[in-house]
Structure formats: structure tokens, C-alpha cells
Amino acid sequence: MSTLSNLSHQQLNTPVPHETITGVVERLTFYSVESGYTVARLVRSRATELTTIVGSFANIQPGQTLQLTGFWRDHPQFGPQFQVVNYRETKPATLTGIEKYLGSGLIKGVGPVTARRIVAHFGLETLEIIENQIERLIEVQGIAKKRIKLIQTAWQTQKAIKEVMVFLQSHGVSTTYAVKIYKQYKDEAIATVTSNPYQLATDIYGIGFLTADKIAFNLGVAPDSEFRYRAGLIHVLGEAAADGHCYLPQPELLKNVIKLLTTESHEPKENAIADIIKDMALKDDLIREKGED
Secondary structure: OOOOOOOOOOOOOOOOOOEEEEEEEEEEEEEOOOOOEEEEEEEOOOOOOOEEEEEEOOOOOOOOEEEEEEEEEEEOOOEEEEEEEEEEEEOOOOHHHHHHHHOOOOOOOOOHHHHHHHHHHHHHHHHHHHHHOHHHHHHOOOOOHHHHHHHHHHHHHHHHHHHHHHHHHHOOOOHHHHHHHHHHHHHHHHHHHHHOHHHHHHHOOOOOHHHHHHHHHHOOOOOOOHHHHHHHHHHHHHHHHHOOOOOOOHHHHHHHHHHHHOOOOOOOOHHHHHHHHHHHHHOOOOOOOOOOO
16 A cells, blocks of 8 residues: 655744734845745835845735744845744835835736826725725726726735635644645635645645644644544555555554544544544555455
């Protein structure tokens, strides 16, 4: 029997004091579409120099106002950097900030010139108008109904990204994993994670059983969930395969799975795990053979 399982996950060995900073993205130095890994320069209101921020972002463009939580580190080549652990986007509070945000490229259909016209017309109410009365953009010179539809779609996409990131981070998912989850599932991210967080161990590179189990705990998934038991079985078999084993005797498999799944408040029953093994074998999720006496 063989099962693939991604077991690697990053952990900080020593707790690092976190702090929160806020600023406007000035420019991107590096951005990976695949992973979301970003190096950017941030303008902070009381800082005399630009701040370098490093981390994973689902979507980031110059002009965004971000509240970032993380820690400082000193890069041997590039100097002080702020390592982002989690973040949330906030609405820009100034006319210049709103104009830069709209014209940044995040909202398809709005370039710098159109952004300037929109802000000149609606002022500080611009974002509120786009959110609740987007049809009023017809009042702005050069914006027709077709473009309004385009802007509305782009606005809803950005809103969905924010909702997914806030949901995941509020349930203990690191920014790095949250970005991977969003890129994998898009608008279905919240529904997928809520219905079966253990699916992450199968679908997302870098998320193994232990990380998925922690996410599931934060979501309130019961320790005797069938999803948890199945994921535990797959994890133990994957570990055995990684160690060079072609199979595990059922008694050993049961022992290892029960050890993995046992918590302070819950210890799985052997017959419950055995029933799931039988069911997985019937569905060809694993191969079960009778050994020699």
C-alpha cells in the first residue's frame, strides 16, 4: 500500500516578540505569483525611510494600506526587514491614498487617470460609493456601464480575497499557508477548509497532517471526526512509506494511529480505527491484504 503525504512544515524554535505596523505599499521589489512570497517597500507615517517588508501575500499592489503583524530581523545583505506573520488590508484614509489604491492595478478597469477622476468626483466617500452604490460611477466622465461592470467584478474579487485571508488568519492559519490555501481553492477556500480541513494535507504542498490537525482544532472539529481518523491513517502510512516500508501490519498501524490521534481529552477506540481501515479498503483508498500466520 502506498500513500503520499506532505509532512514538512515550518516552526519557529524560539518565540520572537511580535509587533504591529501600518503603512502604504510604495513598490514591490519581488513578488512570486505561485507562492505569494513578496519583498516590498512600505511608507510609514512616522518613519523617515521606507520599510522593507517580507512575507506571503494573496494579492498586493502599490497603494494598498496594510496593517502588518510580525517581527524585525537583520538581513546580512539588505539590512533591517519586517517579517510579516499575518496582515489585513485597511481602507486608505486620505484622498491621495484612495487615488493611489484605485489606480494601483488591483481594480481592473481603473487606471491612474480614471482613479483621479473618480476621487475628484466623490472625494473621501469614493470607496463607500464603490461598495454600496457602484452604479453612481456613471457620473464620472469616461466611465460607461460596461466598465462599471468590470470594476464591480474586480472589486468583489478583492473583497473575497480579504474575507478568505481574515477567516484563515483568525483561525490560526499562518499567512504563508493562508496564501497557499487561497491560491488552491480561490472562492471555495472557506467552504473547503470548514467542511474538511484535513483535505489541506492532501492538496497543499507543505501542509501535512499535524498542521491540518491544528487548523481543524482551531475550527472546532471534533477529535473523533471521521475526517481526522482517515487523515491520521494516511499520515501514518505515508510516514512508513517514507521510511522505506511497503506496508504495515494492521496491529502496528492501529497502535501508531491511536498514538498520533490521542489528545488530553480523547483516545480513539481501536475498533473505530479498524472500521475505517475496512471502509477505506472497500473504497480502494488503501490496499488491505491478509498476511501469512
